[in-house]
Amino acid sequence: MSIFGFKQSNKSQDQDKKIALLLTDLTSLEDYINDLFSFSPLPICFISPLGVILETNPAFESASGFPGEEIIGESIEKIFIKEEISNITKETLKEGFVAGKELSLLKKDGNNLVVRVFTRTRTDENLKPIGYFLGLFDLSNIKKTEEELKRVQKALLNILEDTEEARRKAEEEKDKTQAIITNFADGLLFFDKNHNLAIINPKAENFFKTDKEKIIGKTLKELINVSNFGKLIGFLGPEIKDIFRKELIITKDFIIEVSAISMKKDEIDLGNLVVLHDVSREKTIEKLKTEFVSLAAHQLRTPLSAVKWSLRMVLDGDMGKINKEQKEIMEKTYQSNERMIALVNDLLNVARIEEGKYAISPTFIDMVKFCQSTVDSIADGFKKKGIKFKFIKSSNKPIMVFVDEEKLELVIQNLLDNALKYTNKPGEVVLSLKETPKTVTVEVKDSGIGITKGDQARIFSKFFRASEAILIEPGGSGLGLYMAKNIINSHNGKIGFESQSGQGSTFYFTIKKQK
Numbered sequence: 263m264s265i266f267g268f269k270q271s272n273k274s275q276d277q278d279k280k281i282a283l284l285l286t287d288l289t290s291l292e293d294y295i296n297d298l299f300s301f302s303p304l305p306i307c308f309i310s311p312l313g314v315i316l317e318t319n320p321a322f323e324s325a326s327g328f329p330g331e332e333i334i335g336e337s338i339e340k341i342f343i344k345e346e347i348s349n350i351t352k353e354t355l356k357e358g359f360v361a362g363k364e365l366s367l368l369k370k371d372g373n374n375l376v377v378r379v380f381t382r383t384r385t386d387e388n389l390k391p392i393g394y395f396l397g398l399f400d401l402s403n404i405k406k407t408e409e410e411l412k413r414v415q416k417a418l419l420n421i422l423e424d425t426e427e428a429r430r431k432a433e434e435e436k437d438k439t440q441a442i443i444t445n446f447a448d449g450l451l452f453f454d455k456n457h458n459l460a461i462i463n464p465k466a467e468n469f470f471k472t473d474k475e476k477i478i479g480k481t482l483k484e485l486i487n488v489s490n491f492g493k494l495i496g497f498l499g500p501e502i503k504d505i506f507r508k509e510l511i512i513t514k515d516f517i518i519e520v521s522a523i524s525m526k527k528d529e530i531d532l533g534n535l536v537v538l539h540d541v542s543r544e545k546t547i548e549k550l551k552t553e554f555v556s557l558a559a560h561q562l563r564t565p566l567s568a569v570k571w572s573l574r575m576v577l578d579g580d581m582g583k584i585n586k587e588q589k590e591i592m593e594k595t596y597q598s599n600e601r602m603i604a605l606v607n608d609l610l611n612v613a614r615i616e617e618g619k620y621a622i623s624p625t626f627i628d629m630v631k632f633c634q635s636t637v638d639s640i641a642d643g644f645k646k647k648g649i650k651f652k653f654i655k656s657s658n659k660p661i662m663v664f665v666d667e668e669k670l671e672l673v674i675q676n677l678l679d680n681a682l683k684y685t686n687k688p689g690e691v692v693l694s695l696k697e698t699p700k701t702v703t704v705e706v707k708d709s710g711i712g713i714t715k716g717d718q719a720r721i722f723s724k725f726f727r728a729s730e731a732i733l734i735e736p737g738g739s740g741l742g743l744y745m746a747k748n749i750i751n752s753h754n755g756k757i758g759f760e761s762q763s764g765q766g767s768t769f770y771f772t773i774k775k776q777k
Contacts (some may be wrong), residue, residue, distance in 0.1 A: 305398040327370030451537030556613035622666035648687040685710035713761040
């Protein structure tokens, strides 16, 4: 028995030890759970089935802003919106949990915090709910991130929309440009910086009787052998020099006006644009006008000459004696006829210039003697009008030139005649001869009415007369300066002027000297 009893005692002791160890483990587990609850970074609280807060952890207190003593024992509705938390409580007690519902946490400082709520019921040994755990996840940073992402997304969408709008506008501008190029009345060619043909419009295709598919991308050298391109390429030059409205005869009946422009952007060479304007019709009309003027002038010349000699015979008394009054009338008629003859001669000279038939016959002359002779022939006109006249020469030493004497005399007489017409008494006109080692310049300076800026650009144009000149001398033809320019150009010289309205004018021309 004693042995048996001893054994029983040992067994009891072992059980006591096991129970003690189990209790120790349970205590440790409870402490662990309490520590986990207290130190959990996730805000957690325990709520009764009636919605009373029974316990909170520090993280929950920090999130809500309420210390434990202020909310433990209070209704959960103190920190959540009543309708929202009531639905959570009902669902939790019914389903046993709620996973991730979004609620607003009513903080102590009055600010709302957007949180995501997770719940789980807590039961007794009979599995009867005795409350539930509620955990929070702060969504404020996520919401901020979402808002930021939305803003970024919106910004990106705006950028994409702007980009799309810019692309659409660029496409529209491209279409407009293409439409302009396609429908442009003039021929257009564009050569890239390597002088390869990049663009040709339908008008230019028609000019050269070719298709763009056959020539786009070809170099200048390759284009020389294409249709009539050879003449154009030779005209443009190997580097496509800049040209402004210069005529090029492609065929007898096809004449174009060529302009070439260097295209640059921010000093970067993009290529060259060539504009081709068909002037064939204008040239044909101009030719017909010139032929008409020439024909009309020739037809007028004979009867005017007959009238001239008939009047001369009457004035000289060959047809009998006439009285003073009759003679005055006949003199006026004779002078009017002389002006008509001068106009006809000018028209014939203009027609010859435009037809390229106004040839010069140069000879060697001394400009000093030549100018002196011209001055002597016109000096009486200045005396009669009371205009002071001077002839200034650098020396009496001969200045030899190779010119058409008759035509050069027309130029000087025209310049002096204009100075006389448009200078009022008491005024002054000065004819000067100035020489350099290679050239001689004839200059006619007056103190007359001058030329307005608006008229200066057209002063050498055919049939043009300045508005102030018309008021003083209504009968002019506007051909004198036009012919003077063409005569000087035919001598490879230069002609020009300087003038200010009301302050006189200085006309000059320069030609080469002969040794």
